[in-house]
Amino acid sequence: MNLLHPKKSSARVLLSSVFGPYAQDDEFGSRKINPMELFHNQVTRAQGSFSLRMFHRSWGIMMIQANIAAPCTVLDFPTREAFARELAEYQYDVVGISSIIINVRKVREMCRMVRELSPQSVIVVGGHVAAIPGLDKMIDADHIVRGEGISWMRRYLGEDEHAPVKHPAIVSGLNTRVMGLRLPERKGETAATLIPSVGCPMGCNFCTTSAFFGGKGKFVNFYDTGDELFDVMCQIEAELGVHSFFIMDENFLLHRERALRLLARMKEAGKSWEFSVFSSANAIRKYTMQELVELGVSWIWMGLESPKSGYSKLKGADIATLTHELRAHGIRVQGSTIIGLEHHTPANISEEIEHAVGYDTDFHQFMLYTPVPGTPLYQQMSEEGRMLSGVDLADIHGQYKFNFKHAAISRDDSKRFLDFAFSRDFERNGPSLYRMCQTMLQGWKRYKDHPDARVRERFERHRKALGSAYNAALWAMERDFKKINETVSENIHVLREQIKKEFPVVSRLSTAALGPILLWSARREEKRLAKGKTYEPPTFIERTNWVFE
């Protein structure tokens, strides 16, 4: 098959994510436990109505669309009918399908639909699904693209693959719901997504994102320098009116020189931006708390590898000190713990979970140790003959059951331990919403008089949120959590008193006005969830360089 499309940049391109619905069990591999919601899927899933719920667009295809000159449509979260309609209505030369491994059956069906409804189209399949060995025998596609897709698509369309990468203005989350209420979407209030790179050079053997973009020592930078990042962020700030960025880079802080140059530019320009980042613990340790705070790091997602595992980047006591310290400086911590590591046994796992929960992070993700196709771990387990046969690819994602033979823990027990970890964290530490209010208050108290106006401005934004809507939510949480854990409910009360002391008038008014509504809507939501209510994202159709009617 030709690696240059004959029509080059005049080819009409459709880029689609896989079809929904997602949060229900069906024959195409959708699973109720796999909603298109980051937090509800793998972080706050046991937190009932307090779970933070929002959707995230398919950023990979948005990035590709923004970087090709060909006429292009992005179809995000289509129904099968919407996908069929799009194919029938426009004569696409290229149909690109983006997917991860679990959705491979949807990719197969979409390829079938393209052949039937748009036989002239070349089918290109990309994203993590491409890591499945023998995928070419499972689906009817013309090209299966492993790794970075912008350069591949540019090459395929005869465009300059080395041209600078344009970053689309992406609102990071949509249709946010919490405690049964849909939050208003005001311009500039939701963080923008920024993707500085893909991959991670650390190369942990289970890590699919690292493996997919080259593995150990490799990654693809879209922006090499702090100056480039700064310019892109200014452009996104102007377009979306944001001051907050969700930085989608597996290990943003690892690139210290880039981060510090960005900080220098932010200081020069007086930018009071804030960042949510992913980072390994040892990368965080390369910075002083002062540097992190000045840089605007306000949320860190980091692996809390068991101190007894081979992956541990810090000792247990160091992790406890680090998480405590970060929170004391107003930085929300989202811990990530792996359940079912090689050294785990039914006898020690509860203690390990208890230990992880004891770090008391604002948010806590738990994942099963999972050899995913394409990773060194998968290779190793296959060679050792430990992969379980007959496990559906739709169930290989770390939120259900083991897909390999563990020395001491059975497949069914793996699910029990995973579920226990989520519920234990919730029951012992309370709703994540409450924990992040604790962190925000600590940050505000510590930095409200900071000499740098940018830092003060950032914590002032947190103060406003804390005194108003969050405080009302705490009022409702305090009441509702009594039935789960009386001590946590009392702690929420103590936090409310502290907030009241800091901002007496506004907190009283907001609680009186909004508290009872939130309590009512949270309880209504609990009932809906008990009846099996799930949420689906809306469909998006976006056209660029489009001159056809």
Ligand code: B12
């Ligand atoms: C945002 C995100 C989500 C969002 C939804 C995104 C969406 N709209 O589909 C949410 C939070 C809902 C989500 C859910 C899930 N996710 Co998720 N998610 C991510 C995350 C954090 C970022 C993805 C991203 O945008 N990256 C940046 C872009 C630029 O990279 P990219 O998507 O890989 O795209 C590049 C290439 O892959 C390629 N490419 C992509 N598409 C195409 C298409 C074509 C035609 C071509 C040529 C190239 C190409 O080009 C792009 C630019 O280089 C990744 C982790 C990560 N760091 O990537 C995990 C990740 C993709 N998710 C993963 C998983 C497993 C899940 C879940 C099953 C939850 C779980 N149990 O972990 C659910 C499944 C939901 C469902 N029903 O489908 C895995 C996939 C593993 C795998 N090997 O398949 C990842 C890699 C995380 C991980 N390390 O485990 N996820």
Ligand code: SF4
């Ligand atoms: S540090 Fe994190 S992102 Fe990097 S390879 Fe390890 S698990 Fe993956």
